[in-house]
Amino acid sequence: MRTAPTLNSISSPIIKEFLVTINEKRFRICFIPSQGSNLAFVNAIEVFLAPEDFIPDTAPLVTPAGSRISFDGLSSQVLHTLFRINVGGPTLTPINDTLWRNWIPDDSFLLNPMAVRNSDFFSDSPNYREGGATEYTAPDPVYKTAKEMNIDESRQLNFFNVTWSFNVSKSSSHFVRVHFCDIISVSLNVIIFDLYIYNKFSARINPYDKMGQLAAPFYYDFVVDSDESGIMNISIGPRPNSPNQTAFLNGLEIMELIKKSDFVSCPGNLESNRTSLFAIVGSIGGGSFVIILVAIVLLSLKRRNTKRGQSSSWPFSGPFYARSSSYNRMSEKTSNMLPTNLNLALRLSYHEIEQSTKNFDSNLVIGEGGFGKVYQGMFRGIKVAVKRSEPGHGQGLLEFQTEIVVLSQIRHRHLVSLIGYCDERFEMILVYEFMEQGTLRDHLYYSTADLEKSYSTRSKLSWKQRLEICIGAAKGLNYLHTGAAGGIIHRDVKSTNILLDEQFVAKVADFGLSKSGIPDVEHSVDVKGTFGYLDPEYFMSLQLTDKSDVYSFGVVLLEVLCARPAVINSNKREEVNLAEWGMHWLRKGQLDNIIDPVLVDTINPNSFRKFAETTEKCLRVYGSERPIMRDVLWDLEYALQLQLTPINRGPLEDSITNASLEFSMPILHRLPSNSSPAVNEDNTTLVFDDTSDVTASEVLTELRIGDSR
Template sequence: MLAGSLISFLLLHLMAVTMALTADPLLLSCGALSGTTDESDGRRWDTDTDYPNFLPLNFSSISSTATASDTSVTRVPYMSARIFQSKFTYTLPVSTGTKFLRFYFYPAPYLDINESESFFSVTANHFALLSNFSAFFTDAGASTNSSKALRKEFVINVNETQILKITFSPSPNSYAFVNGIEIVSMPANLYIQGDDHEIKMVGRQNIFYYINNNTALKNLYRLNVGGNLVPSTEDTGMYRVWDSDDEFVVGYSYETPHLDVNITYTSETPAYTAPTIVYTTSRTIANYSQSLDWIFPLDAGFYYLFRLHFCEIQLEFTKQNLRVFDISIGNQTADRQFDVIVWSRGWRIPVYRDYAVYVRDPDGRRSKQNVSLELRPDMETKPVYENAILNGLEIFKLSDPNGNLAVPYPESFFERPKKNKKKNISSHIIVVIITGVISGIAVFSILGFLISWRRNGGKAGSGTKKTGSSSLPSDMCRHFLIEEIKNATGNFDEKFVIGHGGFGNVYKGYLNNGTTTVAVKRSNPSSKQGVREFQTEIEMLSSKLRHRHLVSLIGYCDDKNEMILVYDYMANGTLRDQLYNTDNAPLPWKKRLDICIGAAKGLYYLHSGTKYTIIHRDVKSTNILLDDKWVAKVSDFGLSKVGSLGGIDVTHVSTAVKGSFGYVDPEYYKRQKLTEKSDVYSFGVVMFEVLCSRPAISPNLSSEQVNLAEWACRSCTKGNLERIIDPNLEGQISPECLSKYVELAYHCLRDQGIQRPSMGDIVKTLEFALQLQEDADNRGHEVEGYIYPPGSSSPLITNGHEEIFPGLNEVERKLTDNDISISTSRSARLKNITIFSEIMNPLGR
């Protein structure tokens, strides 16, 4: 009787617990000995062992406590962990509806768990959330700071069964672990809004995306733009964390101070959409910048939801057409002429806009791609201010049709530490064998690492850095061993050579088991460039010198007297490769203009966008590289010089003359005084290379034609420029565009640097030339000639003062010896251009 009563009591207790836990939120401190309270927000976390209905009857797991901790990490839920040695499923009763599902991981030492053996996958019902994941490694494959706690957040819908099954599956010979699981209900239609909510697809006109209950979301970024971190306790009851955007913003902007004002929420933007502090802080454009810009690494091959939050709260922005801007994501237009007041229908009323973005996967490997977000003033409606604003941003990855959100962490990316126990060594051999069956390339990489390790006396460490001393920086780029480079290039096989230069051969190489294609520049003993140029290149590019139109160094190797630089592979080679002496198809005119604009932006960033002015000193068409999307990137900083602090007038740098014949500034050559206008001269030569498709120096031509710069300038003043323009461009260039382009190139080649435009002027004028070309294309008029406008016989440039084409009635040009400024009618108004908008911190070039 007593036993029966006890059983009945336990059953009733279990039912009560189950019913209680069906109500959200559900907080599990996994592996904890008892229910505890979180010091950070006061919520009670229940241990998973208290409720056996959560766990399978014959589960194989270990409860453990972190043997090391950091004061910045809360005890709950991070200090206890449940460790799984085999597949394990939590069966959790929850209410029907859309949920936040959050996992908490603390990569710290635990009993019987080795960081090199912790790889696992996680599913929730039919959604794949994580694959071959390790909390001990970053997405790039480097070890994390052991004190860095991780929080992974997902949004999923639970149907009427009210059951959520979360399965942890260790990878072969690995362990899975989790510190905490949190499930919180959210209001209907917050993120999963079904077919009633059309989400504009960026880059596809009149095509919309719909997020329904069959879609899961993974939160990647939730940012309080222009403000500080907003902890979960200050959210709207859903315990979201809003991080600062400092890590992702590029260029220059103002962080508007937090204003303690009342926000008027609406039915379209309810109070739970985002906390008030998100809408009362923001970023706006600084006077010396032209746009607001951010860069985000995203997995290729997925759709993403970008949610942008806006609210005008400042007194000067109370009505429409005061601040109007364009929004682009991934270099594609998302919205034009966006006016916050118009969309929110009032002052201090918040609004958000959703955009669906697809990140292309050109190589099918779902590798990381840097995706930009840019807000640029749109002046077509003549708003009062040339400005833009953003208050908050959320980015979610959307599951594919198979319910997959995960990109596996390739286990062979990570070099494993040497183990002490024989059992562990045996396990490691099994892992290598299994990996070898899956991919022969992985075996060769591991064997190459082991050989290198033996040759270096077992001191190679992780394989990415050399423990021996080196005077070169290694904190911002990877320090390769020579064995890694040889493995990537087939021991410098000649069939991998893709270029030659003064430094030496350039090889195509493959890292990370062939998943990352790189360009490997190796010095040869007879190279004219030596240790100084090698060190300069590394010091320039391993610093925080990052821009979309500059190459970025992946790493270097100075092992065994080698001097090797490793960059990301540039699929379309150099600009010169695409212009002449090539089998490639001729570049269209507008693509050539885009390339010039990109290269000019990179150089302008060097001159004005860094703490110190940087003079490239070797601008030429072979140092402008083109990636697979034809984005121009300035390369080769071995000859670069650092001038004075940015923003302070630079007189000159006294230095020996170096550069490439045909591109060297004559003033610099005569006076041996280098300024940023020396780069401007060289860029002018490149501009004529682009227009004429011929080298800067052609020794086989007549004496008057050998030097392109001199010949082009003479042709301009004599009015016979048509003789030197690439015939492949016939009929492609509008007279207005050609006039502006050649006028600019001519000014770049002025004898005195003070008479040349700045790189900022060059970017603006090239953007204007492109706008003129696009306006002409939109009008659909046929170009009857590409030197003179229809019915005109006036030359492009005359001796003395230059004059505009007679047919250009819309454009009024103002010229001084030191500057070029342009004003236009409304129909041809010059838009503000992006100069610092593409600063970035990519993994590679």
């Protein structure tokens, strides 16, 4: 396939994505300079296996005149992705997609933005049904958002169409996939509408004839021939006989069918030199593959060495079937690229770190994460953890700098301490205090090679220990949010980033994704974090606040209670995501059905009830409804005190399995959320400011608890 010249272009990435059926065991991709150029290059190639029957072999063919016939042989075509639109939703990056695709918002393609509005976010899981879409057709977020007609009851005329317009190749064939999921209706059979292509072809859309249930994703495929204008219009509009005069759309994909004239001959010593986009060799095998080619465009050939040696974060991370890309460590000029506000007193020599880890002995590796391997070492007589960046890992210079800046400015008993860093010899190394007991997750369930598919509980922690660990982590996060100038948002709270020392004191770790300062509501922040812990509001709005940490911490609370990962592979969709699974049982008042078996008959029912209440508040969809970390800390301290309060049970009374949500709660005055005085029952004024180290357990000695059992 021929691509556009790259010289004298801006230096933003060019990503080319193709879907091609390969009926051979091996294939080859060639890059040949186009006419008038002597340059052909690529920076990275990714190959993903697509599901079987991902593209149908037959689809309706729509022409600009509106005629509709059948197009056969579609699955054997080479498809070039032009647009993948998340209608009514934000940008979706590969980490949010089941097939590592990119989705972009639809707003810039609307002819009349005032004609539509974003539907309310659908907080439950899509109701995937046989015969409809699957989670591989499009990711959940596509089906959880939509645009619907902006109906104004005060207008006399609300019967209009909503149109999206796309620039496509002239007189070419395009594969168009249109995604629907009725998340706006409250009952069946109330919305029937039309889908238009070029205003001359229409298709009747009845979600209930197609799926028979609400919130059930489905899609329609077409092959559309473009006209000489090079513009493709796709519209939705109401039908006169529809009970609800509206229409909606969730997603849209447009792929160009590559013409034979765009194929190039791939030279080489192949047994069969085929004229095609890809020259294929071999004899057996088959399947559909998504090929993604990424080229970083140069400003000019003369400047191509200007920034040589700087590392950049690869935009796609995750499972792949084949990948080839280049990675450079920091150059010897690394120190010149580091910010001037780094604490030079923490700078350590590479030689000293190398000695402390016995030349980075593989036998001393104690873990591996997004930044690189972590080694145990002995540094100046104390045991340390040494985190060393490695080629190919997702995190790089920015995370390295952030970690140093954040940890050099803060100090707290429940935050892991940074001993020093090293940026010599092309290295990025961080040295921390050593945490004897490892991560919190290590004490909840076994970490297998494929954790999401197989796990087993391993916890021997008592409920009291678990509460104390949660309280420690909450203290660390509360200090981050309130104790530092402007506040710090961690952005990656999870059980592997809560470490335990020899006495099981919890400390929050890994600040590479942290954001400092007061949140700027006028500017969005790229979504970063770990799947399963991400705040849905942050994901949808791209507005980061400290309430995003609160949501992630709520997932950790469920992990502690249930001793299972945040995400698992399960045949039951409601079980896949721990937050959704936990909220499902919380709404039913039966959270005790999924607790760690080790905890059965050991939890004070009042303590359990308070913990469940706290978890539910943390996991609310809207951040404004979630508590601040100080309130979460207070509630956890309260739950601990309730656990330590004996309950006088009758001989026939059971544990939390029967009575967890039936016990009356002791009466307790709460700590104020802000820096303001509080008056207890004896009219004694208590003052708590942002730096106060007073905890709920200490206040409980001052306040009177009534109705304790």
